Amino acid sequence: MTDDVVIDSNSISNEESDKKRFILGPVGYTGLREVGGYIYEESKTELRWPHAGVTYRKMMMDPTIASVTNFVTMMLAKVPWKVKYNPDIPDAQEASEFLSYCKDNMEDMTWRDFITDLVHGIFLGFSVNEKIFTKVTSGEWEGKIKIKGLPSRPQDTLTGWVYNDRGDKLLGVKQNPIKLDGKNPAGEVDIPRVKFIHLTNNRRSSNPEGTALLKGCYFPWKQKTLAEELELVGMTKDLAGIVNIGVDAEYLARAAENPNGVEAKNIEQMKKDAANLSAGEQSYVITPLAYNDSGKELFSFKLTGIEGAGKQYSTQDVIQRKQNEIFTVFLADVLKLGQDGSGSYALSDSKNNILALSLQYFLSIFSEKINKELTSQLLALNGWRFKAGEMPTFVPGDVDDRDLEGLSKFIQRTVSVGAVSVDKDLDNALRSAAGLPEANYEAPMPLNEGNNSRAGDGMSTTGPGTSNSPKGVDTSVSNNENT
Numbered sequence: 001m002t003d004d005v006v007i008d009s010n011s012i013s014n015e016e017s018d019k020k021r022f023i024l025g026p027v028g029y030t031g032l033r034e035v036g037g038y039i040y041e042e043s044k045t046e047l048r049w050p051h052a053g054v055t056y057r058k059m060m061m062d063p064t065i066a067s068v069t070n071f072v073t074m075m076l077a078k079v080p081w082k083v084k085y086n087p088d089i090p091d092a093q094e095a096s097e098f099l100s101y102c103k104d105n106m107e108d109m110t111w112r113d114f115i116t117d118l119v120h121g122i123f124l125g126f127s128v129n130e131k132i133f134t135k136v137t138s139g140e141w142e143g144k145i146k147i148k149g150l151p152s153r154p155q156d157t158l159t160g161w162v163y164n165d166r167g168d169k170l171l172g173v174k175q176n177p178i179k180l181d182g183k184n185p186a187g188e189v190d191i192p193r194v195k196f197i198h199l200t201n202n203r204r205s206s207n208p209e210g211t212a213l214l215k216g217c218y219f220p221w222k223q224k225t226l227a228e229e230l231e232l233v234g235m236t237k238d239l240a241g242i243v244n245i246g247v248d249a250e251y252l253a254r255a256a257e258n259p260n261g262v263e264a265k266n267i268e269q270m271k272k273d274a275a276n277l278s279a280g281e282q283s284y285v286i287t288p289l290a291y292n293d294s295g296k297e298l299f300s301f302k303l304t305g306i307e308g309a310g311k312q313y314s315t316q317d318v319i320q321r322k323q324n325e326i327f328t329v330f331l332a333d334v335l336k337l338g339q340d341g342s343g344s345y346a347l348s349d350s351k352n353n354i355l356a357l358s359l360q361y362f363l364s365i366f367s368e369k370i371n372k373e374l375t376s377q378l379l380a381l382n383g384w385r386f387k388a389g390e391m392p393t394f395v396p397g398d399v400d401d402r403d404l405e406g407l408s409k410f411i412q413r414t415v416s417v418g419a420v421s422v423d424k425d426l427d428n429a430l431r432s433a434a435g436l437p438e439a440n441y442e443a444p445m446p447l448n449e450g451n452n453s454r455a456g457d458g459m460s461t462t463g464p465g466t467s468n469s470p471k472g473v474d475t476s477v478s479n480n481e482n483t
Contacts, residue, residue, distance in 0.1 A: 030168050030206040037160020037174060039209050047218060049209055053156030056124055056214050059221050064323050065214070068330045073119045075359055075399055077112050085392035095384045096392035099375065101141055103394070107134070108149030117152040118366050121199045125212035128153040128173060129197045131374060133381065145381045150197065150374075159188060161208050170198070170208055197373045199365070216329040224322035231315040245270050246300035331358045356400045363396040370394050407433060 033040040042048040046055045059065050081103065085096035103111050114129065121127025134148040157177040164171055173196070176188040200210030247267060255263035331354055371393045379391065386392075411430070414420040427439055 032205050041207055050156045059214050064326050076119050077116050080397045083392050084395045089390045092392055102147045106147050114150045118199055122201045123213050124155055125210040127199045199369050217326040220322045220325040224319055227315050227318040331355050359399045
């Protein structure tokens with residue numbers, strides 16, 4: 001059976017009216033540069049796997065990058081996850097309860113460990129988490145198949161991707177975790193595609209290795225590292241100038257004629273002394289007092305500064321600029337506010353919103369991958385089969401806490417004019433947003449006179465109103481919360 005169907009060619013081309021075959025399957029190719037299971041999309045060797053593992057580990061040791069990765073990991077790992085289902089779908093509630101049980105009862109790891117692995121995959125470009133299942137041996141779900149663990153398979157232990165003959169379908173991945181002693185008793189193993197969750201960040205040309213977030217700050221990181229090294233060299237030298245050694249021309253000529261002579265050895269020693277000159281280690285040099293026949297010094301030593309304005313650059317400015325570039329790559333430059341003496345609360349709020357949106361985007365990627373490659377398979381293994389759009393799904397919460405002040409203003413303004421009705425669903429949503437316990441509508445409420453603030457009422461100057469002592473002016477109109 002082919003992937004071709006006969007359709008009217010007029011729906012495709014106006015030049016021919018006869019019947020043509022329209023190909024449903026692929027015609028073109030992904031163009032992925034893959035040889036022997038390795039991907040060669042990246043031109044720089046140090047950013048190409050498996051070499052990229054060494055590069056990225058060095059980068060993540062940098063304090064600036066570590067502050068971002070730790071912050072993003074903490075923000076995403078703390079987000080609660082729940083199972084969402086449609087109560088009108090048969091068996092949806094039972095299946096959702098089982099999914100919640102699986103999430104909270106993994107044996108080899110926790111759900112937060114799994115999410116942390118996915119976060120690291122975003123920084124490194126991709127992640128491979130093997131799906132390990134086991135049977136429930138006791139309790140309500142005895143006999144069902146649950147998640148035992150979703151362990152990560154480190155990126156630098158993967159030795160090649162397995163594709164079909166066309167190169168457009170990923171069939172699996174090879175792994176060879178060599179130990180420190182250089183041995184691996186198990187040898188190379190093949191992990192089939194159906195056995196692991198494959199997360200990619202900003203995937204292009206069907207590249208299974210995605211695009212690492214760390215890749216965007218590689219050059220700023222290298223330049224910042226170089227500036228820091230130069231700064232440390234300057235600190236060890238602790239000298240405001242360049243070492244200038246003067247040597248008589250005839251003396252230099254004799255040293256050049258005889259590289260093994262005394263003159264050549266003296267010059268080499270002076271070079272070493274100048275190179276080793278640093279505060280604490282060697283803060284002085286010894287130069288011989290020698291003169292030529294006319295009484296001119298054969299040797300001289302001095303520090304030569306830069307004419308005009310001292311240093312040509314400030315390493316501190318360079319380092320700060322590269323730090324800002326790194327923060328900007330992650331959209332986390334809000335972490336820099338206040339450290340360089342600039343920034344404002346208004347700027348912090350806007351940048352914080354942008355960062356929250358980007359983090360929420362990553363959570364949506366996690367959710368799509370989990371439900372497509374884990375949830376559907378887990379439910380099928382236990383006999384639950386749902387139509388498209390009816391399956392219970394894992395959904396993440398919000399990254400940032402709800403702005404209760406803004407929410408209260410919205411509720412006050414909409415409820416007071418009847419635009420929103422107060423019901424149990426709204427009550428539960430507000431309690432959840434505020435972190436309050438769930439309502440128990442069966443328990444009687446104690447009478448509490450005066451619990452209605454009547455914040456939306458005006459103060460009448462005479463007669464009825466909320467003011468106990470009207471003075472002729474309705475000051476409530478100046479309250480912006482009531483407008």
